[in-house]
Amino acid sequence: MANSPSSALSKAYEPKEVESRIYSFWENNRLFKPEANLNAQKRFSLVIPPPNVTGVLHMGHALDSTIQDILVRWHRMLGDKTLWMPGMDHAGIATQNVVERNLREQGKSREDLGREAFINLVWEWANARKADIAGQFKRLGISPDWERQRFTLDEGLSKAVRHAFVHLYKKGLIEQGTYIVNWCPRCVSAISDIETDYVDEESYLWEISYPLTDDSGALVVATTRPETMYGDVAVAVNPEDTRYAKFIGKKVRLPLTERELPVIADSYVDMTFGTGALKITPAHDPNDFKIGREHGLEPVWILDERGRIKPEAFIPEEIRGLDRKEARLRTEALLEQQGYLVRKREHSHRVGHCQRCQTVIEPLLSKQWFVKTKPLADRCIQSLKAGEIKFIPERWTKDYLRWLTDIQDWCISRQLWWGHQIPAWHCAQCRGVTVELEDPDTCEHCGSTDIQQDTDVLDTWFSSGLWPFSTMGWPDENAEDYKNFYPTDVLVTGFDIIFFWVARMTMFGLELTGKSPFHTVYIHGLIRDEKGQKMSKSKGNTVDPVELIDEVGCDGFRFGLTSLITYGGQDIKLAKDKIDQGRLFANKLWNASRFVLMNIAPADSDGVDDQPIDTANLSLMDRWILSRYNTAVRQANQLLTDYKFGELADTLYEFVWNGFCDWYVEYAKKQLQEPERRANTQRILLHVLDGILRLLHPIMPYITEEIFQKLPHRKEQSIMIARYPQADENLIDPGISERVDYILETVRAIRNIRQQYTVPHTQPINVSIITTEPMERDAIVTARGILEHFVKLGELNVLDVMDVQSEHNAVNVVGHSRIMVPLGGLIDIEQELERVRKKMTVLLKEQEQLYKMMSNFEFLERAPQAVVEKNKARLQEVNKQVKALEEQLEGLAR
C-alpha cells in the first residue's frame, strides 16, 4: 500500500502514546488557563476538592475529577472564561502520622528532631507527594489550571487562615475554653466530633458497690469503663428514684481509695439503665462533665495525654502509670478481690475511634480553641432557605440542614506540629491572650514582652473551609482571581464530606466574604468494588485508576465511568464490563473516524471541499442523520445543564454507534459512489464527525483531540477551545425520522426473515409489502435505495391488498405494513406457523389492552388528548398487524 496521507489515522488507537503527547500539547499551549478563551462574556469557575498530600489517587478522585473536568471542558467550549482551581491539602494529623511513622522506623521521634527540623522534614515529604499526586491527576486527562495550583499551607493560604482566625476571634466567634474533647492518646491530640467514628463493640457493664460512709449500706453503680472510677467525684441518682432517695446528700467511699464522694440527684440519670446509679467522672466523660459543672464539682484528672493512669497518690500504687486497657483489667481484679464487684455482664455499646488511626478515643477535659458555630450555621440556614445554594441530588439538603441545626461547637486546636500554628500569644505575666494580624512583641493587655505563641495548630478543615476564596487571593478583595472568579459556580464532591467540608466552606464563606462560595453542590456516590463493598486499603480491594487507565486507555476509562453515574447519586459498583464498554466505544469512534478521513482524504484529488453542506440537495438518509445529530446535540446540552452525566454518555453512545455508524456511515458507502452525492456526503460525514468529537470531548478528551487535529478545514488550534455544538432546530425533522425509521424497521423485518430461513445474504430476496398507509407507501418508493442498500433485494412489490394467498410466504409486520417474503419450497410450514403464532400472542395481548382503553369512557374523558390519539393510532396499527398475521396463519393452514 502507498504511503498514507498525513491526515490518515493509524490502524489502531494507541492511548498511551496519544495521551502523553496530547497532554503536553495542552500544557505547552496553556489551554487550561481561563485566559485561553479570549473575549469571553460569561465565566465559570470551580475549585477542586484538595486531596490530602498523604493520599494516592483512588477511584473516588477519578470520578470526582472526571465529573468536574466534563463541566469545565464543556463550559470552556461554550466560550466561557473558565477556571478550575487545583491544589492539595496539608492534612495535618494524617501527614504528621505518616512522617512520624517513618521516623519511628529509624528509631526516632519528632521530639528528637525538635519542632523546626520536624516541620522541615514534613515539608520535604509533602512536596514530593504533591508532585506525585499531580502526576497521577494528569493521567486522568483533567484540565485544571496547574499554574495556579495551591496548597493549604502555602504563604497565601496561611495569610487567609490568619485573617479568618483574627476576624472570628475579634468577633467573639473563636474562644479558648475548657471542655471535654475527643482525645486520641496515640495522636496525642484533640480531634473534633466528626473526626470520631463510633463502632459497636461487645464489652461489659460492670456493677461496682460503693459503700456509704455511715455504714448504712452501699450504692451499686454501673459503668462501662471501670478504670475511670479513680476520677469519680460523685455518684448521681435520679431524684424521682424511690430506691435511692434516702441516700441523696450522704457520702460513699470510692472503693480501692480513701476518697469520699457525695451522692447527688440529677434528672439526667436514667432509672431504668444499669443500676440507676451513675458514677460521675467529669474529667473523662462528656455527660459527667456537664453534671459535674452543674453541681459545682471539681474534676479529677486521672488519665494523661497518652491514656495512662496518672501517678496520683490516692490511686492504688499498682494501678499508677498503667495504660488504660491494662488499668481496666487490674482494677477489675482488685475490685473482685476486695468484694466490690457485684456483677459483670455482657453489654454492647458504641466506642469512639480516631478516624485517622483507629485508636479508641478518650473523652478528656482540656483547654482547647473552639469556633462558636451556631451563629455561622444560622447564616447558612438562611442562605439555604433563600435559595442561594442548591444540592444535587436534592435529598442531601436535608442532611446538610439537620447538621447545621444541631451543630456543636467546633474544636479547632490540635496538639500537633504540622499545620497552621494558632496565631494567639499567651502572656506569662497577666495570662492575657493577644491575637493580631501581625505577630505581636508585647501583650496587648499588660504590655509585657514575656509572651509566647500558642503551640497548638489548627484543624486541617479550618484551612480547607476557606478554600474557594483563599485560593482566589482572599483576603485581598482586589485580587484578580477573587474579583473574576469568586464566588465559584459549583462544588463537586462525595457525601462523606458534606459536614467536614461543604458546611464549613459555606459557614466561612458567608461570614468572611458575605457570599455563598458556590450556588450548586453536586454530590456523587461512592465507588465500591464489584461486590458492592466499600473500597479500603485495609480490605485490599482498592482499584488503582492509573492501572485501569494503563489497561483500557484514559478515554475509555472516563467514558465507562461516566456511563455509571446516575442522577440520583447512587453508589457506583465498579463494573469492569462498563469500563470495557468505554474502551470498545473509543475503538469504534476511532474506526468510524478512520473511515471518514479515508473517504475525504485531501490526497484524494476530489477530496472534500470546504463548501458548506448543500441543504437543498439532501438525500433522505442525509436529512435523517442531520435530524438525529441535531437532536443529540440538543439532548447533550440539556443533559449537561442538568448534571445528568450517565444519560449523557448513553445518549452519545447510542447516537454515535447505532445512529451514525450503523446506518449513516454504512449508507454513505453507497452515496460516496454516486457522483452527484459524493461531495455533499463527504461534507455531511465531516460535519457530523466533527460534531461528534466536540460533543464527546468533555468525556473523552484525548481521542477527540487527536482526531480533531486531523480534520481538514478545522479552524481552531485545539478542540478544547472549539465551540460546543448547538442544535440547528431547522434540521430536526420528525417527519423524516418517522419515514426513515419505518424503512429501517422494514430492513430489520426482512433481515429477520432471511436469518430465520437462513437465506444466504448473497442471494437476492424478493419482497412484497402490503400497505395502504400513504406515508409508508411513499417511503418505500422514495427510499427504495435505502432498502436495497441494506438488504440484497430481488423483486420489490408494493401492493394495496393481498393479491395472492400463498402458503409459501414468510411474513413480518411493521407499522401498517405486512412485509412478505415468498420463499417457495424453502418455507417450513411448521416453523413459520410457530413463529407467526408467537408474534400473534404478543400482539393480541397488546390489542386487548388497547381495546380496553378505548372502550373506557373515563380514559377517553380524562386522559390527555395526545395520549388518547397515540393509543388510537397504535390500535389501528395493531389491528392491521393482527389481521395480516391472521391471514398468514390461514394461508399456512391451507
Added chain:
RNA sequence: GGGCGCUUAGCUCAGUUGGUAGAGCGUCUCCCUUACAAGGAGAGGGUCGGGGGUUCGAGUCCCUCAGCGCCCACCA
C-alpha cells in the same frame, strides 16, 4: 432511637412532570462484507421484592411488610 437509600431481563444497573419497561455484559444463530471480529446481522429473556390504596391508567405517588446497605444520636 431517628433519618435516608436500595430491591426492575441470567449478571451489573438506567428509567424526576404517573401513559403501559430499556442499556451494557452474558446466552443462542449466522457472517472474517475493502472503518472496526476490540466487528456486523438476527433472536430469546422481566406479572418492575410481597400486600394494600389513590387514579381512566402506577416501575413511577401514598400506606404497610420483608430483606440489604448507609448516615446521625451523650444513655453510664
